[in-house]
Amino acid sequence: MILKTEAVVLKTINQGDTSKIATLYSREQGRIKMIAKGVRNTKSRYLGLLDPVQHVEVLFYEKSNSDLQLFKSGEIVQSYYTLHKDFDRLAFAQVAMEFIERAAEKTEPHPELFEIIIGTLASLDNPKIMPVKSYWYFHLRCLGELGFRFDAFRCHQCKTTLVGTGAVYHRPDAAIYCTACSPTPDERFIINLSPRTMAIMQMIDGENWPGIQQVITTLSDRRSLWDFIWHYTKVHLPPIEQMKSLAVLEQIYHHA
Ligand SMILES: [Zn+2]
Incomplete structure (x- = not known):
C-alpha cells in the first residue's frame, strides 16, 4: 500500500553507495523509518530531501510486517531559510531532532508532538526570537506531551x-x-x-x-x-543520555 504523510526528518544514515535510511517523525504515523534508494546520487531529484531537520511530505510503500518502509517520492513543505543558514539555530534544531528520535515512542501516532516540532522549527526560523527560547519551548512542551510535565x-x-x-x-x-x-x-x-x-x-x-x-x-x-x-x-528519559548533538550545542551555549 502507498501512503502519504507530512513529516520531519530526524536522522539519516548512508546505505550502500547511493541510498539512505531515514528516520522521520510524521503527523499520521509517529516515528517511521524508510529506505530511500538512489537519493544520494548527485542526479537524484531527491538529493538533500531526507537530510535532518527537513520538513517534508513523502509517499512511501508500507510493508506491514517490517519496520523499514520504502521511500517512493517527496517534496519540501517548508524551507526555514533563516534556521538553515544560522549555525546556532541549526544546532538547536539538531538537538530537537535527536531528542525526538530518542524519546518518542516508535510508530505511535502523536499529532500534538508533531505540531510542537513544526512549531519549534517555525520559531527557530524567526529572527526576532532568541533560538534558546525556542528550544526551551520545544523541550518543556515535549516533556508535557511525553507524560513528564x-x-x-x-x-x-x-x-x-x-x-x-x-x-x-x-x-x-x-x-x-x-x-x-x-x-x-x-x-x-x-x-x-x-x-x-x-x-x-x-x-x-x-x-x-x-x-x-x-x-x-x-x-x-x-x-x-x-x-x-x-x-x-x-x-x-534515560535514552537521552549521551546525545551527540547536545555536546556540540553545549559548546555554543556555554560560550553564549
Ligand atoms: Zn514550599
Whole structure:
C-alpha cells in the first residue's frame, strides 16, 4: 500500500553507495523509518530531501510486517531559510531532532508532538526570537506531551505559589521547591531558579509567546534553566543520555 504523510526528518544514515535510511517523525504515523534508494546520487531529484531537520511530505510503500518502509517520492513543505543558514539555530534544531528520535515512542501516532516540532522549527526560523527560547519551548512542551510535565507553579512540598518568585530545584528529588522548603542550601544538590527563569517556564506552559519574548534573561538564568531541564529529563528519559548533538550545542551555549 502507498501512503502519504507530512513529516520531519530526524536522522539519516548512508546505505550502500547511493541510498539512505531515514528516520522521520510524521503527523499520521509517529516515528517511521524508510529506505530511500538512489537519493544520494548527485542526479537524484531527491538529493538533500531526507537530510535532518527537513520538513517534508513523502509517499512511501508500507510493508506491514517490517519496520523499514520504502521511500517512493517527496517534496519540501517548508524551507526555514533563516534556521538553515544560522549555525546556532541549526544546532538547536539538531538537538530537537535527536531528542525526538530518542524519546518518542516508535510508530505511535502523536499529532500534538508533531505540531510542537513544526512549531519549534517555525520559531527557530524567526529572527526576532532568541533560538534558546525556542528550544526551551520545544523541550518543556515535549516533556508535557511525553507524560513528564513538572509543576512550575507550586512548591513540591507546601504547594505555595511560585508565580512572581524564585525557586530551587533539588537534584536528588528531581522536584522544585519554594526557597523556604528547599531541603538544602548546598549548591552541589540544588539549582537556583531565578524569578525570571520561573516566569519563563510558567509562560511556556501557558504558550504566552509575547511574554516569553519580552523576558530578558541573564547568562546565569540561562545556564540554570539549561542545567535544570537536562537534569530533570535524564531522570525521566534515560535514552537521552549521551546525545551527540547536545555536546556540540553545549559548546555554543556555554560560550553564549
Ligand atoms: Zn514550599
